[in-house]
Amino acid sequence: MFSIFKKFKDGLTKTVSAIAAKTHGLFGGRKIDLASLEELEEALYTADFGVETTTEILEEIKTAYRKDPALKGQQAAVIGAAVLRRVLAGAEGKLEQAASKPTVICLIGVNGSGKTTTTAKLAHKLKGEGQTVIVAACDTFRAAAVEQLKSWADRLGLEIVASHTGADSASVAFDAWRAAKARSHDWLIVDTAGRLHTKGNLMEELAKIRRVLQKNDPAAPQHRWLVVDGSLGANSIEQARVFHQSFGLTGLIVTKLDGTSRGGALVGIYRQLKIPIYFIGLGEQPDDLQPFSAENYARAVFGLEA
Ligand SMILES: Nc1nc2c(ncn2[C@@H]2O[C@H](COP(=O)(O)OP(=O)(O)OP(=O)(O)O)[C@@H](O)[C@H]2O)c(=O)[nH]1
Numbered sequence: 001m002f003s004i005f006k007k008f009k010d011g012l013t014k015t016v017s018a019i020a021a022k023t024h025g026l027f028g029g030r031k032i033d034l035a036s037l038e039e040l041e042e043a044l045y046t047a048d049f050g051v052e053t054t055t056e057i058l059e060e061i062k063t064a065y066r067k068d069p070a071l072k073g074q075q076a077a078v079i080g081a082a083v084l085r086r087v088l089a090g091a092e093g094k095l096e097q098a099a100s101k102p103t104v105i106c107l108i109g110v111n112g113s114g115k116t117t118t119t120a121k122l123a124h125k126l127k128g129e130g131q132t133v134i135v136a137a138c139d140t141f142r143a144a145a146v147e148q149l150k151s152w153a154d155r156l157g158l159e160i161v162a163s164h165t166g167a168d169s170a171s172v173a174f175d176a177w178r179a180a181k182a183r184s185h186d187w188l189i190v191d192t193a194g195r196l197h198t199k200g201n202l203m204e205e206l207a208k209i210r211r212v213l214q215k216n217d218p219a220a221p222q223h224r225w226l227v228v229d230g231s232l233g234a235n236s237i238e239q240a241r242v243f244h245q246s247f248g249l250t251g252l253i254v255t256k257l258d259g260t261s262r263g264g265a266l267v268g269i270y271r272q273l274k275i276p277i278y279f280i281g282l283g284e285q286p287d288d289l290q291p292f293s294a295e296n297y298a299r300a301v302f303g304l305e306a
């Protein structure tokens with residue numbers, strides 16, 4: 001538990017130092033005052049927590065402050081973390097296997113959001129837990145995309161089904177499903193090409209991948225996750241809505257939270273979409289994919305201990 005918390009804290013360093021610096025550095029063990037509350041408010045906005053969440057946090061701290069003018073920074077941090085935990089109730093996706101093998105996870109999203117890296121990290125994680133996994137290189141669009149996933153597969157010893165650039169991505173998905181079935185594997189993770197949600201023909205390609213998988217198993221792909229670049233902040237919300245309309249999202253993965261001081265956007269994204277967050281990306285290494293924990297996130301942001 002402690003080391004997972006530490007991963008959150010270290011991974012979220014930039015956001016943590018923006019917020020926790022306010023509740024700890026600024027207030028410290030000292031009592032808080034109106035000026036420090038204003039600075040906290042500004043820090044929450046800057047970290048992209050959004051109006052609603054920032055207002056709620058400030059209101060609750062102010063109420064406590066009115067009752068007890070000797071309120072300390074540490075106590076304000078506890079209140080802030082409690083608000084985050086409450087706002088994120090229901091936000092933790094719990095990965096479940098389907099009744100029949102393989103369970104298919106399809107990763108979709110705009111260009112560069114982290115789909116391929118996440119495919120590799122997730123396969124590595126499941127494999128490490130003793131599960132059997134195949135990854136499918138269904139980005140047949142971008143030159144070198146197949147090679148990128150193949151090189152991850154080599155490095156991590158993953159089983160992969162791939163074709164060539166320009167091949168029909170739905171056929172690769174179909175073949176990969178058959179291979180996973182024949183080997184009686186637990187999971188099939190489908191990496192797809194990056195696409196703008198505004199491009200109808202590319203969105204249609206996703207629908208085709210889904211239809212073709214359904215020929216094998218009407219329930220597939222059981223998990224349809226949007227991979228969102230966490231550093232892009234609230235911009236992802238509209239994008240996610242469109243992907244949701246055309247593909248029926250069942251989950252989110254928020255990546256690159258290590259590289260941003262705007263890690264609060266995750267809260268706004270969840271508040272708006274109410275789609276559970278399964279994992280967050282906290283770096284580029286295979287182990288930097290962590291199951292999302294509202295508790296760890298809330299405590300880390302406010303600089304509290306595990
Ligand atoms: N720091 C950091 N970098 C990440 C994370 N996830 C992915 N990246 C980096 O983001 C870049 C893009 O990642 P990809 O996995 O290739 O993204 P993609 O969505 O597959 O991109 P396209 O296939 O081109 O749409 C790479 O340099 C990754 O190393 C993360 O959690 N943290």
Ligand SMILES: [Mg+2]
Nearest residue numbers: 115116139145
């Ligand atoms: Mg990719």
